[in-house]
Amino acid sequence: MKDKLIIFDTTLRDGEQSPGASMTRDEKVRIAKALERLRVDVIEAGFPAASEGDFEAVQAVANSIENSTVCGLARALDNDIDRAGEALKGANSRRIHTFIATSPIHMQQKLKMSPEQVIEYAVKAVKRARQYTDDVEFSPEDAGRSEEDFLCRILEAVIDAGATTLNIPDTVGYSVPHEFGATIAHLIERIPNSDKAIFSVHCHNDLGLAVANSLSAVINGARQVECTINGLGERAGNAALEEVVMAIKTRHDVFPCETSLDTREIVTCSKLVSSITGFPVQPNKAIVGANAFAHESGIHQDGVLKNRETYEIMKAEDVGWAANRMVLGKHSGRNAFKSRMNELGFQFSSEEELNDAFVRFKQLADKKHEIFDEDLQALISEVSTDNDEENVKLVALKVCSETGETPCATVTIRIGQDEKTGSATGGGAVDASLKAIEALVKTGATLELYSVNNITTGTDAQGEVTVRLDKAGRIVNGLGADTDIVIASAKAYINAVNKLQSQDFRQHPQSGDV
Template sequence: MNSIPESDRVVVFDTTLRDGEQSPGCSMNLEEKIRVAKALEDMGVDVIEAGFPIASEGDFEAVREVANVIKNTTVCGLARATRGDIDRCAEAVANAPRKRIHTFISTSPLHMKYKLQMEPEKVLEMVTSSVTHARNLVDDVEWSAEDGSRTEHDFLCRCVEAAIDAGAGTINIPDTVGYAIPDEFSSLIRMLYDRVPNIDKAIISVHCHNDLGLAVANSLAAVGAGARQIECTINGIGERAGNAAMEEVVMALRTRHDHMPYVTGVETTQITKASRLLSSITGFNVQPNKAIVGANAFAHESGIHQDGMLKNAETYEIMTPESVGLTKSTLVLGKHSGRAAFKDKLRELGYDMGDNSVNDAFKRFKDLADRKKEVFDEDIIAIVDDEVVRTNDRVKLVAMEIKCGTKHNPPVAALELEVDGQMRSTVGSGDGPVDAVFKCIKEMIPTQARLQLYQVHAVTGGTDAQAEVTVRLEEDGKSVNGQGADTDTMVASAKAYLNALNKLFVKREKSKPEAVAV
């Protein structure tokens, strides 16, 4: 990438681990965050915003550990415009070979009056003091004008100029509430280039939310106006309607290079792998018609489309499935396949696992192969993801038996769980088999958590397909998603509920500070 002029290169700033984790129900433990961070580094993402260190001890440890393991990508932490936030952030990213502090303050009249309760001159003073302090701690500082798209132009120009003078190398203009439309947002960026005298000393960044479904469009419009950093997330996850989807931004720039002659450093063949990894960790399944990574993104059912595809794929495909790392689902292994073949398949699918993890996954594969006629790549992915996300669970399913049907009304479930190393068991009934299972779990693990979502989908086709179940629990305003996979839908349901409970235990330890919505 060194031969590419800086004026043509768009920096990809991924905030999956920070803004993405603010999605209701999305909670990642330390090990999961490290896996996502490594996947982002493998993709060639330029900046990883690893978290908000002041938020909690857990967030601080996560940012620090990402800083310890990531070597080739800039590791960034978020901080409000206070010395305490900035000092904590600097401490968290200290060990990263490339580190950045991202500090922000609200600049719109609405936010200054009601959120900050500050006069504009005080806000301007804090812009200078916060950036100056951050710049004394690290070489790479980014400053954001929260609610930038609704900020008065004169005041925004003054703040941007002050931040650059104080040492900010990147200036981020967020569309915090997803209010802007593309021509309006691009005009805002051009206005800054026209009016801020020192604008050439910084990279202009944009951080767009998707409340009106325009996050990617706004981001690309901003690039056309001169912005050279886009802040985004895998699968577009994030607060409310989410953020600009990284895969859509990257593939739009690659596919329409004729109209947008800019490049990124992202290895696009890693996109599908990263998307699936995040879905398995968070339980946020990608909708089938999602651009780039949805199950139907490269599917053609219409007869006219199929005829065109057979004659020339370019008739209905503007990019190839291979360009985003999508491979055709193939029958790969069976019950007679050995450990070596299974290990080779794991490597082919992008998994780098230790011997113990391989052995556990192989055992589950053999069990699945005994029950399922055909084992596909998607089945193995589901097995491995289901195995890995449960490594550090405090509560584990040991055994389960259900009696249901016309002769068993109401259905009865018998469960045995391991809770913090101790065995517990109970028998209970419910309105249906799933209700019976969940009531048994709640009896053994008392909780006020309410079930908000229960959904099931098949990993592959056929009546013997693995079921992948997603469960969302809510407690005291905190919601988490859990996921489980098994050929037995009831087993998958129990796993998903327990996975959600384990994530809720992690969530209980976090105490989020004043609302952050950059």
């Protein structure tokens, strides 16, 4: 029997720290349910003390998930730990993950604390967390640049205090595989009570080594890997869950452990996270990229036709590609629509919500002959963001663009209960439309990113537009989809405007003084 490798997904916490990737409470619940279908062992739902909105999101996830353990992050502070304990109260299985920095530069420059004080805070935090749950995880932040002797001291102390999982984070992505693997092996060997805890790793991808470092740690004794869907995360991201899991599964001859994940759910989960966050997956991304199982070279095509294993080390079906081909159309009924939506992880809260979504589906079906799962994912995102809490809504849009003339746009939007109409010219139809909207809403934000991706193939495919706005350091992503790319752009901009106007400003989980 091989050891069990615990998969700890932090898409909803560390993944959300990507600039513009903040998620609503309902979006977090949808992703959490998709992770549960994927059979992820632990879902880190957020940082409850960061804001009231994040507290409510973690609470909602805890109350919605039945089989996976739900985890909340907390600094080594009493209030943080108490908020996490309260948010997780409704979970069938709960974990509190507390952390404090241990590298010399962090202790001296950020915390202004001595090593002895750091150990004291860590032990106190673990003991307090144990009042809420027996499942407590401790992380020495920036362990990759911490002194090994000090790591041994603090980890031994927190195990004695009741920590059951020790997570070793390469917080700034500084480590290289042989070095990081050796660190894990040394800690397990040197810490007298190491057998009383599971060793975990959390690697960042600043040097493109997050997955390699994680796998090296597994070979050297780590039995939990913290990762995210699509490698989402702050800066260059985290270790990609799909890459770690499929490496373990494909190279079972190398790794002395196995996961319990249903890998057929990987692609669906990837597309959901991409749709909600507005972060597209690059075509050549391993496992979940559009070209991951594509072959254009004649030599490769010939080999695959003769024997798939000549150029493919995995089956596309094993990660969910083949299972993602159900097609709906204009003649599909409500039951088929509702059933497929449920399979994609979206539960309608009322008949009114179902009716609204079905009307949108029929409208899309009039524009497109075939509706794929990717279209439904985009429709779900539209339904979940277009609700009564949205202050600004698109009513009408008219554009004029012809050769030799300056493009212009006239837009009508509803702000609260009032309708406003404005016009603008621009370098193109999209530019004119966004300028017309901005003239009405007057956010004063800077457009940092404008990105267009086709959701499916064909000239009638929906275009998915992502815009990123920055206002005084607050960064939000807006997402919009439509068969008309100009309308999709307007939807995306308005979606971002509504997020900017939201009062729920999510504080960075590691901001503030300890």
